[in-house]
Amino acid sequence: xxxxxxxxxxxxxDLRIITERSEEYGDNVWYALTFPNEFRSLQSCYxxxxxxxxxxxxxxxxxxxxxxxxxxxxxxxxxxxAPYIPLSIRRQPFLIGRQVVVEDGIEREQRTIHIDMDxxxxxxxxxxxLFMEFGGASPYVERAGDMLEAIHQGLTAxxxxxxxxxESDLLEAFTLEVQLDSGDKHQLIxxxxxxxxxLRALDSVKLDKLHRAGYLEHIYMAIASQSNVRHLLTAKNRxxxx
Numbered sequence: 001x002x003x004x005x006x007x008x009x010x011x012x013x014d015l016r017i018i019t020e021r022s023e024e025y026g027d028n029v030w031y032a033l034t035f036p037n038e039f040r041s042l043q044s045c046y047x048x049x050x051x052x053x054x055x056x057x058x059x060x061x062x063x064x065x066x067x068x069x070x071x072x073x074x075x076x077x078x079x080x081x082a083p084y085i086p087l088s089i090r091r092q093p094f095l096i097g098r099q100v101v102v103e104d105g106i107e108r109e110q111r112t113i114h115i116d117m118d119x120x121x122x123x124x125x126x127x128x129x130l131f132m133e134f135g136g137a138s139p140y141v142e143r144a145g146d147m148l149e150a151i152h153q154g155l156t157a158x159x160x161x162x163x164x165x166x167e168s169d170l171l172e173a174f175t176l177e178v179q180l181d182s183g184d185k186h187q188l189i190x191x192x193x194x195x196x197x198x199l200r201a202l203d204s205v206k207l208d209k210l211h212r213a214g215y216l217e218h219i220y221m222a223i224a225s226q227s228n229v230r231h232l233l234t235a236k237n238r239x240x241x242x
Contacts, residue, residue, distance in 0.1 A: 004117075012115065013131050015130045016123055016125065018127040025092075026121075027072055027080075027089065028071065029070075029089070031063060031064050034061045034154075035061060045074075046065065049062060049064060049191045051191060064232065073236055094115055096111055097114030128140040168198070171193070176189075178233050
């Protein structure tokens with residue numbers, strides 16, 4: 001459950017956030033929501049694929065962290081075993097909220113930082129302070145705000161990218177099958193990837209349109225990231241052996 005409320009320096013002045021990585025704090029997730037603007041940072045560590053929302057039918061991007069529910073192969077001994085952590089993971093326990101403010105007699109909506117009070121990272125004894133002694137936001141909260149803004153901008157820009165790849169019919173469903181050294185097999189269904197054959201067949205006009213929008217770079221980053229499935233498989237074999 002999520003109990004998100006606006007962050008403020010009065011009610012939350014004594015709160016701290018534990019930044020360690022472990023299953024105890026909810027890091028045992030097998031994929032992380034992402035967006036095209038993050039693909040460059042992700043592609044050296046994680047496979048990037050796409051899924052279709054069961055209700056809206058819209059595609060969204062994700063970084064694969066494991067082969068089954070509750071499995072994060074990058075999580076080990078309280079540390080994240082990769083140089084980059086997806087923003088949708090790192091931003092915990094903060095969320096983007098909205099509130100209505102009145103300026104010069106005009107109501108408008110603005111984005112604000114909310115905090116999930118049910119998140120196990122929240123405590124009053126150890127971790128990063130949220131507010132300074134005299135009430136100002138801590139550097140940690142300021143960094144969290146920057147992350148939330150990057151996520152908001154990234155997800156907003158993702159709509160145009162998804163529309164473009166769907167229009168060009170570049171997404172195809174696939175089944176990911178992996179076999180462990182132990183002989184066990186894992187089969188992942190419901191994922192989509194870039195169809196490289198259709199990408200190569202696009203005419204110069206469509207390719208130029210994708211390039212000018214910055215989408216072609218995102219496409220190639222997603223394709224390049226798929227080699228990381230081998231790294232996931234190696235991590236899985238090591239964990240099974242242990």
